[in-house]
Amino acid sequence: MPKMGDAMEEGTLLRWLKNVGEEVSEGDPIAEIETDKVTLEIEATESGVLTQTLVAEGQSVPIGTPIAVIGAPGEAVEAPAPAAAAPENGNVPAQPEVSAEAETTAVASAPAAAPPANGQERAPVPAPAAPAEPAAVTRAPGERLRASPLVKRLAAEHGLNLELIAGTGPGGRIVKDDVMPYITGAKTLPAAPAAAPETVAAPAAAPEAAPAPQVAAPSGRPAGQPRELSRIRKTTGKRMAESKAVIPHFYVTSEVDMDAAIAFREQVNAQVQDDESKVSFNDLIVKAAALALREFPNLNTTMEGDTLYEHSNIDINIAVAIEGGLIAPFIPDADQKSLGTIARTAKDLIRRAREGGLQPHEYQGGTFTTSNLGMYDVEEFVAIINPPQAAILAIGSITETPVVKDGRVTVGHRMKLTLSCDHRISDGAEAARFLQAVKRYLQNPMLLALS
Amino acid sequence: MPVTTYREALRSAMAEEMERDESVVLIGEDIGVYGGTHLVTDGLLERFGPKRVIDTPISEGGFTGAAIGMAMMGMRPIVEMMTWNFSFQAADQIIQNAAKIHYFSGGQASVPLVIRGPNGGGVQLSAQHTHSLEGFYGHFPGLKVVSPVTPHDAKGMMIAAIRDPNPVIFLEAGALYGTKGEVPEGEYTVPFGQARIAREGTDVTLIAYGRQVNLLLRVAERLANEEKIEAEVIDLRSIRPFDEKTIVESVKKTNRAVVVQEQWRWFSVASEVAAILQEQAFDYLDAPVERVSGAEVPAPYARNLEQAAFPSEQQVIEAVRRVTYRARGA
Numbered sequence: 001m002p003k004m005g006d007a008m009e010e011g012t013l014l015r016w017l018k019n020v021g022e023e024v025s026e027g028d029p030i031a032e033i034e035t036d037k038v039t040l041e042i043e044a045t046e047s048g049v050l051t052q053t054l055v056a057e058g059q060s061v062p063i064g065t066p067i068a069v070i071g072a073p074g075e076a077v078e079a080p081a082p083a084a085a086a087p088e089n090g091n092v093p094a095q096p097e098v099s100a101e102a103e104t105t106a107v108a109s110a111p112a113a114a115p116p117a118n119g120q121e122r123a124p125v126p127a128p129a130a131p132a133e134p135a136a137v138t139r140a141p142g143e144r145l146r147a148s149p150l151v152k153r154l155a156a157e158h159g160l161n162l163e164l165i166a167g168t169g170p171g172g173r174i175v176k177d178d179v180m181p182y183i184t185g186a187k188t189l190p191a192a193p194a195a196a197p198e199t200v201a202a203p204a205a206a207p208e209a210a211p212a213p214q215v216a217a218p219s220g221r222p223a224g225q226p227r228e229l230s231r232i233r234k235t236t237g238k239r240m241a242e243s244k245a246v247i248p249h250f251y252v253t254s255e256v257d258m259d260a261a262i263a264f265r266e267q268v269n270a271q272v273q274d275d276e277s278k279v280s281f282n283d284l285i286v287k288a289a290a291l292a293l294r295e296f297p298n299l300n301t302t303m304e305g306d307t308l309y310e311h312s313n314i315d316i317n318i319a320v321a322i323e324g325g326l327i328a329p330f331i332p333d334a335d336q337k338s339l340g341t342i343a344r345t346a347k348d349l350i351r352r353a354r355e356g357g358l359q360p361h362e363y364q365g366g367t368f369t370t371s372n373l374g375m376y377d378v379e380e381f382v383a384i385i386n387p388p389q390a391a392i393l394a395i396g397s398i399t400e401t402p403v404v405k406d407g408r409v410t411v412g413h414r415m416k417l418t419l420s421c422d423h424r425i426s427d428g429a430e431a432a433r434f435l436q437a438v439k440r441y442l443q444n445p446m447l448l449a450l451s
Numbered sequence: 452m453p454v455t456t457y458r459e460a461l462r463s464a465m466a467e468e469m470e471r472d473e474s475v476v477l478i479g480e481d482i483g484v485y486g487g488t489h490l491v492t493d494g495l496l497e498r499f500g501p502k503r504v505i506d507t508p509i510s511e512g513g514f515t516g517a518a519i520g521m522a523m524m525g526m527r528p529i530v531e532m533m534t535w536n537f538s539f540q541a542a543d544q545i546i547q548n549a550a551k552i553h554y555f556s557g558g559q560a561s562v563p564l565v566i567r568g569p570n571g572g573g574v575q576l577s578a579q580h581t582h583s584l585e586g587f588y589g590h591f592p593g594l595k596v597v598s599p600v601t602p603h604d605a606k607g608m609m610i611a612a613i614r615d616p617n618p619v620i621f622l623e624a625g626a627l628y629g630t631k632g633e634v635p636e637g638e639y640t641v642p643f644g645q646a647r648i649a650r651e652g653t654d655v656t657l658i659a660y661g662r663q664v665n666l667l668l669r670v671a672e673r674l675a676n677e678e679k680i681e682a683e684v685i686d687l688r689s690i691r692p693f694d695e696k697t698i699v700e701s702v703k704k705t706n707r708a709v710v711v712q713e714q715w716r717w718f719s720v721a722s723e724v725a726a727i728l729q730e731q732a733f734d735y736l737d738a739p740v741e742r743v744s745g746a747e748v749p750a751p752y753a754r755n756l757e758q759a760a761f762p763s764e765q766q767v768i769e770a771v772r773r774v775t776y777r778a779r780g781a
Contacts, residue, residue, distance in 0.1 A: 147736050148706075148736060148737040149735070149736050149737075150706050150734065150735050150737040151737065153734040153735070154735070166775060169738070169776050175737050175738065175776050176706055177735040177776065216657055238750050392568060
């Protein structure tokens with residue numbers, strides 16, 4: 001079961017796309033899996049024959065659990081082994097019995113290296129068959145990532161996420177040969193992972209669904225029915241709890257005069273024929289935030305451990321409510337995109353997010369998140385930072401308010417923005433100045449069209 | 452370029468230096484009338500006379516001490532140890548005096564001394580006559596320790612040793628004396644502290660010195676032919692001073708290293724090499740540095756057991772497979 005993102009701990013095998021005995025070529029989809037975020041096809045990482053499936057359709061297994069065996073063409077097809085017993089929730093599986101090495105039985109059955117010969121020439125130890133490439137990352141959840149020092153340096157230099165690379169060395173060590181294909185471009189990895197943010201003040205980590213006590217509630221009313229949390233809820237809960245536990249949040253709120261933005265949007269949309277290109281308020285805010293981030297690169301950062309990473313790209317995540325949870329795909333290089341492109345990109349991402357059609361590289365990553373509850377008449381709210389990012393912008397609704405203009409009371413349109421910020425990275429003054437910049441763009445919307 | 456044996460290369464180095472500098476003298480057991488147990492000094496008594504080719508009683512402590520005294524007084528003696536195993540008798544003189552006099556005297560006295568002879572085993576001389584002492588002597592500051600493998604380096608390093616103002620432990624090998632190679636005529640020196648890349652390669656660095664270098668060259672050919680692994684072979688040549696740069700640069704290129712030595716593993720040259728590589732090439736290592744060493748037993752006499760106790764081609768190949776991760780399941 002491949003790990004498709006940092007937050008993923010198990011996956012459900014929805015259905016097999018190849019049958020035992022069928023030939024597969026590298027890159028062929030062999031199964032459909034469901035992670036806590038999306039439904040994906042797993043591709044064969046090498047060619048051969050699907051000799052065995054190890055996980056039944058519908059079964060959930062932790063990442064790293066072998067799901068199938070691909071053998072050399074012509075190799076005997078084994079009767080399907082009984083599917084591995086579904087691991088108990090939270091259990092770290094033992095070292096998978098069928099590891100990457102067993103992918104070709106030739107390897108598995110090769111004798112161990114011969115003992116040192118006493119000076120006599122001995123037939124060389126049978127060379128292993130072509131090094132089997134693991135179908136997937138085989139680390140168990142929580143298992144330490146092992147990589148040679150060389151590999152760690154190469155990964156840092158080339159920006160490779162080792163979490164996504166399977167190790168073929170002893171104990172799963174990632175070695176030079178495992179990463180070179182990604183450096184030479186022979187293979188590609190999904191973008192760096194990040195998970196979706198929670199946008200409402202999240203409760204602390206949802207407790208693992210415990211068996212409901214068969215006792216009456218204190219009030220004497222019957223206890224509720226136990227319901228297991230969906231995987232996306234569990235993931236969200238865990239990540240938000242971590243975010244709140246680790247990141248010292250502070251919050252800064254500011255009110256924006258939206259009169260000019262409303263007029264600008266009306267004017268733009270009146271000229272645009274196709275609905276896809278019509279600009280939403282959220283698109284304006286995404287662009288405004290992206291342009292403001294250019295001026296405040298310190299907020300366009302991510303923090304891994306004690307290391308702060310500055311990003312030259314400004315990729316803005318948009319939190320999207322989906323059935324049972326939320327997901328935050330991002331608009332890459334939002335500062336450089338026209339409003340029309342942002343509008344079309346956002347619409348496409350949101351639609352596919354709701355249909356479950358996002359690819360991991362579309363939601364893993366991003367450098368700054370926006371979350372908008374304005375459409376629900378929420379005046380203002382605070383959001384939890386989407387780690388490892390530095391800040392998140394919570395957007396409230398545009399409200400009609402009596403305002404004083406030129407000494408007279410008139411009807412104005414105001415919107416509240418609340419920035420949640422990591423106090424390790426930034427301080428209140430910078431956050432406030434960032435909001436001022438966002439405000440400047442929104443109150444002078446022609447600037448949004450300029451760059 | 453003329454081809455000569457390792458033995459002849461050593462002899463011509465000493466003879467040429469004796470011609471050039473009359474302070475160069477030879478001293479040791481059976482080196483004159485008998486011509487040397489390994490015939491390295493054969494003919495030199497006739498050529499230079501008994502005052503410069505001095506036969507001694509069996510008394511390593513005595514004649515080594517005498518040579519140290521000569522060196523302090525400005526001569527350049529070359530002591531032959533019939534085998535380096537006998538130097539245990541002279542270890543007090545070598546370690547306590549030769550290595551320290553320059554330091555003790557505040558630089559007033561130096562000890563331009565060469566002690567040479569066969570080191571290691573492989574010729575069925577059993578436990579007491581089979582020690583490899585490079586790690587032992589390499590341990591003491593004040594001594595230089597060299598171990599050439601080619602006749603070319605044997606001559607060039609012997610001339611460098613004779614001209615060196617410090618005591619030099621010159622390690623030869625019984626199995627090397629008859630080996631042949633191109634040796635330039637006339638004087639030249641091979642400086643200490645410079646390793647030699649004996650074979651260029653890209654996939655793994657094999658490191659040794661002395662006769663194990665020849666083993667590595669055979670292994671490298673097998674690896675190239677049978678496993679498509681191109682090994683770089685480095686001949687350290689000099690144990691102290693030590694050329695860290697060459698091995699570090701090589702490992703930065705190949706990312707893997709196997710160090711091979713006849714001596715025991717613990718507190719050995721290979722241990723030092725592994726430590727240097729992890730200090731200076733840590734971010735370039737794709738696998739732990741492997742050491743292939745002599746078995747941790749007193750050297751056996753029986754031929755088959757002696758062979759089993761020393762590094763074999765197969766052991767080195769297996770170590771290479773481990774560091775290149777070709778030995779899956781091993």
